[in-house]
Every structure is written in C-alpha cells, then in structure tokens.
Amino acid sequence: MEAEETRESGVAGEPGLAREGYAVAAESGAAAESGVAGEGSRVAGESGVAGDPAADPISLRRATATLGGRPVLRGIDLTVRRGEVVALLGANGSGKSTAVRSVVGQVPLSGGELALFGIPRRRFRDWARIGYVPQRTTAASGVPATVREVVSAGRLARRRFGPPRKADRAAVQRALELVGMADRARDPVSALSGGQHQRVLIARALAGEPELLIMDEPMAGVDLASQEILAGTLREQVAGGATVLLVLHELGPLEPLIDRAVVLRDGCVVHDGPPPRAVGQHALPGHDHVHPHAAPDAEPIRTGLLT
Ligand SMILES: Nc1ncnc2c1ncn2[C@@H]1O[C@H](COP(=O)(O)OP(=O)(O)OP(=O)(O)O)[C@@H](O)[C@H]1O
Numbered sequence: 001m002e003a004e005e006t007r008e009s010g011v012a013g014e015p016g017l018a019r020e021g022y023a024v025a026a027e028s029g030a031a032a033e034s035g036v037a038g039e040g041s042r043v044a045g046e047s048g049v050a051g052d053p054a055a056d057p058i059s060l061r062r063a064t065a066t067l068g069g070r071p072v073l074r075g076i077d078l079t080v081r082r083g084e085v086v087a088l089l090g091a092n093g094s095g096k097s098t099a100v101r102s103v104v105g106q107v108p109l110s111g112g113e114l115a116l117f118g119i120p121r122r123r124f125r126d127w128a129r130i131g132y133v134p135q136r137t138t139a140a141s142g143v144p145a146t147v148r149e150v151v152s153a154g155r156l157a158r159r160r161f162g163p164p165r166k167a168d169r170a171a172v173q174r175a176l177e178l179v180g181m182a183d184r185a186r187d188p189v190s191a192l193s194g195g196q197h198q199r200v201l202i203a204r205a206l207a208g209e210p211e212l213l214i215m216d217e218p219m220a221g222v223d224l225a226s227q228e229i230l231a232g233t234l235r236e237q238v239a240g241g242a243t244v245l246l247v248l249h250e251l252g253p254l255e256p257l258i259d260r261a262v263v264l265r266d267g268c269v270v271h272d273g274p275p276p277r278a279v280g281q282h283a284l285p286g287h288d289h290v291h292p293h294a295a296p297d298a299e300p301i302r303t304g305l306l307t
Pocket of ligand 1: 067068069072090091092093094095096097098099
C-alpha cells in the first residue's frame with residue numbers, strides 16, 4: 001500500500017483532480033464533473049486495474065487530516081469489508097463526516113494510507129463502484145432540475161460520455177422506484193420536502209449501481225415514513241451484496257442491518273466492534289438515561305463510547 005500524499009488527494013476544484021471525484025459530482029450534481037469521473041472509470045476498466053476481488057472496499061490506516069489548521073482526524077483506522085454494513089458513530093464534531101469525505105476524495109489526508117477495493121487511493125479511478133450520499137444538502141442546489149434529472153446524474157460515471165442507453169434509463173427508473181419517488185419523477189426538486197430530497201439523493205447514488213454505498217446521516221431530518229422506506233431500500237441493497245458505510249447519529253430503524261460500529265471521539269477511534277448496546281434513540285451524547293424498567297434508584301446507563 002502506498003502512503004497517501006496530500007497532492008494526490010481529490011480537492012474539489014483543484015485543477016486536474018475533478019477526475020478523482022464522483023463524490024464531488026455527486027455533491028454538486030454537476031454533470032460535467034460526473035462525466036469526468038466516468039472517464040476515470042473507463043481508464044480503470046481498460047487498464048484492467050480492478051484490484052483484488054476479495055479486497056476490502058475501504059481500508060484506511062493511521063489517517064490524519066487537518067481542517068482550518070486544526071487536526072480533525074488523528075490517526076484513525078477504518079476497515080469496511082465486503083458485504084458489511086458499518087455504522088460510523090460519534091458526537092458532533094468527532095470527525096465522522098471528515099472521515100467519509102476523505103474516503104471519497106473530498107478531504108485530503110495529511111498522513112496515513114487509504115486503499116479502495118485494494119487499490120491505493122492515488123491510483124484508484126473506478127469511482128462508479130462507489131455511491132456517495134453527502135450530508136444533508138438540497139438536491140436542487142439552486143439549479144432547476146426534475147427529480148429524474150437529478151437521479152440521472154448519478155448514472156453519468158457509468159455512461160462514458162454517450163447519451164443514456166436503455167440500461168441507464170432502466171437503472172434510473174429502478175432507483176426512483178426503490179426510494180418510492182417514481183411518481184414524482186417529472187416534478188422539480190425544488191417542490192420536494194426535506195425527506196423527499198434525501199430520497200432523491202439516495203436514488204442518485206443507487207442509480208450508479210455502486211458496490212460500495214457511503215451515506216452521511218441519511219436519516220437526518222427525515223420523517224418516519226421516509227425512514228422506513230430508506231431502511232427497506234438499504235435492506236434490499238445489502239441483500240444484493242452491497243457494502244455500506246453509514247454515518248449515523250442514532251441507529252434507529254437501521255439497527256437490524258448494522259454489522260459493526262466504529263465510534264469516533266475527537267478524531268480518534270474509541271470503539272470498533274458490535275454496535276454499542278445502549279446506542280439508539282437514548283444513548284447518544286447528552287442522552288444517558290434510565291430505562292423505564294430499571295430500579296428507581298438505578299444509575300443512568302453510560303457507555304462512555306459516544307460522549
Ligand atoms: N471546512 C472546515 N474547516 C475547518 N474546520 C472544519 C471544516 N469542516 C469541519 N471542520 C471541523 O472539523 C471537526 C469535525 O467535523 P465533522 O463534520 O467531520 O464532524 P462530525 O462528527 O461529522 O460532526 P456532526 O455529527 O456534527 O456532523 C469539527 O470540529 C468541525 O468544526
């Protein structure tokens with residue numbers, strides 16, 4: 001594995017590095033950028049650099065990152081194995097989003113190593129294998145677009161610059177159906193609720209039929225009905241063999257799907273193993289609590305993992 005070099009990391013907007021970032025395109029919804037990521041995918045395919053088929057989709061070692069002059073990641077190890085569903089947990093500001101943004105090339109690592117599907121980050125080009133749902137943004141980004149157009153942007157990395165083919169249109173339709181938005185396909189995204197926006201962003205990631213799905217707080221601000229739809233969608237992806245990394249504040253309806261939890265505190269991993277038992281609606285920072293069935297004089301359950 002090669003050491004990460006800052007200059008190799010995909011900084012959005014840095015010349016020559018747009019090719020690195022399907023995630024950049026995914027966040028901005030910018031067609032041109034996604035198209036460039038598509039070129040990366042083609043290059044990887046042609047050169048046969050597919051990596052070891054059994055390699056871990058994400059392998060982050062001793063990763064450090066600095067933002068605004070402050071160390072935000074302080075030597076984290078994060079491995080996500082094939083077919084696993086891993087939850088990345090931790091208090092506000094512990095570095096969860098920075099960790100996933102470093103994985104998708106949006107935050108440069110100042111040290112450590114990152115490999116994607118067994119390929120060192122600096123040589124990885126096959127961004128179509130990764131679907132990224134950024135932390136809550138609007139799907140519209142001020143650009144007038146329909147739901148179908150936004151979801152279609154998620155297909156660009158697979159399209160290799162050509163017009164959409166039948167398979168592309170079918171993948172977009174399927175993604176819309178998976179998140180229950182097929183009946184809104186022609187609507188402008190500006191007319192959607194927050195939870196519907198989130199479903200569209202997830203459909204955009206799913207349209208690329210990624211092997212690895214990375215979602216940053218997919219349930220944030222999403223109503224219960226949408227949460228159930230998203231949980232069902234994710235269950236289907238996992239059943240189909242997808243690998244998933246989720247940044248979460250609480251496990252909620254996704255709890256039954258989670259294989260492993262990695263908990264960050266102040267940019268360091270403080271737990272890597274089974275989801276902490278008390279994690280859930282009530283065990284998050286500031287939410288130490290007494291169960292209703294506990295003895296009246298019982299101490300609050302304090303996992304210490306999240307606070
Ligand atoms: N662009 C930036 N410039 C400077 N500091 C930043 C930047 N982005 C994030 N940070 C800081 O880095 C730290 C980690 O932020 P990050 O968003 O990774 O945390 P998080 O665990 O995802 O938090 P939350 O649960 O609130 O989303 C925070 O202290 C944050 O203020």
